[in-house]
Amino acid sequence: MGKIIAITNQKGGVGKTTTALNLSASLAIAGEKILVLDSDPQGNLTSGFGIKKEYLKRGLYEVYLGKLKIDEAIIGTCINNLFIIPASMDLFAAEIELLEKSEDRELTLRNLLYPIKSEFRFIFIDCPPSFGLLTLNSLIASESVLVPVQCEYFAMEGLSLLIKLLWRIRGGFNETLDMEGILLTMFNRHIALSRQVADDIRRIFRSKVYDTVIPRNIILAESPSYGKPAVIYAPNAPGTQAYIALAKEVLNDNSLLF
Secondary structure, eight states: OOEEEEEOOSSSSSSHHHHHHHHHHHHHHTTOOEEEEEOOTTOHHHHHTTOOGGGOSSSHHHHHTTSSOGGGSOEEOSSTTEEEEOOOTTHHHHHHHHHTOOSSGGGHHHHHHGGGGGGOSEEEEEOOSSOSHHHHHHHHHOSEEEEEEESSTTHHHHHHHHHHHHHHHHHHTOTTOEEEEEEEEEEOTTOHHHHHHHHHHHHHHGGGEEEEEEEOOHHHHHGGGGTSOHHHHOTTSHHHHHHHHHHHHHHHHTGGGO
């Protein structure tokens, strides 16, 4: 039985899409069958796999509107065992059209995903950096949430707001939604503030914080421009090795479920 995990943070620029790209790739290279959904209309995850958004004829937009069955929108990537339901700018329109839907609009994605859930070890949803119907659908469809947090000044404030949001969703829409883990990203051990933020988050959230820390690394920013996850583009880079370590940690945390 697979597990659906939303990767989310309402604050942009925290490494959310970078995490979706490189965690999914690392797990697939380790032999796991993985599906990722690009739920962000900007489509950065789609581009990160080298997929040309302007030529897309099938994706999450068509699935939301019922123009395609969900399995018809799944396409392969540059890595064996790793599949994606891509996004284009058309996905902005899906949010508007969902608003016009009278019943169960928040449950649309959950109803679409559950029939194919067992085909994959993990399904990751890369959420938009905002809270609207696309994000709400993603969180209701998910069993847990992985939260990347940048080791910078406003991290704690943004994380606290997100935790409150998750509790509201648990109370109203998805009572079993769990915290998969908090991932410290863009860490620079030479900067005192970065170390302080990391220490504060670990002190408050304890076991919910991954042991793995993602360092600030140019390779992680550079590889998507070549249409490749870092694990393919530069497998020995520090940032790449951190995501490989994270993949092992995620597998270990979920070992009893499979």
